[in-house]
Amino acid sequence: MDADGAILFDAEASPQVDDDWFAPDYWRERGALRSQPGGRGGVQLIATPVGECVLRHYRRGGLVAKLMGDRYLWRGADASRCVAEFRLLAEIARLGLPGPAPVAARYRRHGLFYRADLVTRRIADAQTLAECLAAGRLDAELAREVGALVARFHRAGIWHADLNAHNVLVTGTGLYLIDFDRGRLRAPAEGWRLANLRRLHRSLVKLSRPGHDIGVFEHDVWQPLLYGYERTFSA
Known part of the structure; x- marks a missing residue:
């Protein structure tokens, strides 16, 4: 170079x-x-x-x-x-x-x-998780898949600097993470893993429909997402 x-x-x-x-x-x-x-x-x-x-x-x-x-x-x-x-x-x-x-x-x-x-x-025929949320397609099953996706990257020690709903792609064949600017490999540690998840949580809450019950969101979306994450990370 x-x-x-x-x-x-x-x-x-x-x-x-x-x-x-x-x-x-x-x-x-x-x-x-x-x-x-x-x-x-x-x-x-x-x-x-x-x-x-x-x-x-x-x-x-x-x-x-x-x-x-x-x-x-x-x-x-x-x-x-x-x-x-x-x-x-x-x-x-x-x-x-x-x-x-x-x-x-x-x-x-x-x-x-x-x-x-x-x-x-290009990842073809994809929608962002934000688009799925806006369309009412983010249900418990998809949330579990998102959690499992994030866990796979965390198990490999890959830290995403901006984990949000716009950087998760949903296709007919699977899910993807995109935009790894400033991302890096790190030794798996609870601190940065939880911080990553909190960032995703803030993004999803911010994008939720006005007037949406946060308690319903936590029960129907966030808890299934955490379940998918923990099950995959601990496997």
């Missing part, structure tokens, strides 16, 4: 990846791009030679975004957001866990700062 920028890619997914892969205009000119809601500024769906993928440009959130925009402080290639997430996703795939398959990552350094992008394979 040189000082100005580099591309990291899975040679088994594609034998060649260049800067065009990270340029929305390149895909737009070929009729191979469409935007998708979600994330900071949204993501792009791109029809690549290896199938439909998701192109994400890393952007900051909160007040710091007004100052830094999409720039991050350079601390070395291995510490860059895109390289770290690419490698974590590769480890998730190696472990056989359901996450986005990494295709390519790129950083471009400019002095003390850098910008970054990531390409992953």
Whole structure:
């Protein structure tokens, strides 16, 4: 990796990846791009030679975004957001866990700062858990499956930095966790596992329908979710 920028890619997914892969205009000119809601500024769906993928440009959130925009402080290639997430996703795939398959990552350094992008394979025919909740589809059975999903990642020592209802995908064939920006491998410990679960709980409560009885939610959704989690984590 040189000082100005580099591309990291899975040679088994594609034998060649260049800067065009990270340029929305390149895909737009070929009729191979469409935007998708979600994330900071949204993501792009791109029809690549290896199938439909998701192109994400890393952007900051909160007040710091007004100052830094999409720039991050350079601390070395291995510490860059895109390289770290690419490698974590590769480890998730190696472990056989359901996450986005990494295709390519790129950083471009400019002095003390850098910008970054990531390409992953699209998980087809999926709804977020937030969408399922809004549609009234988050029942006890699905909640148990969500708990089991989170437990599988925790057993492997994988910490999700932003575990919320938007980052759980539900498909006809199973569930997935997505968006592992700032995630990392950690020694399994009760403290961070419970903090992760509390974050998911806050997200679900916040997204619940106005006037929804919190006691009903705890009984019908959260307790089954915890049951699925504990049963899987302890297996």
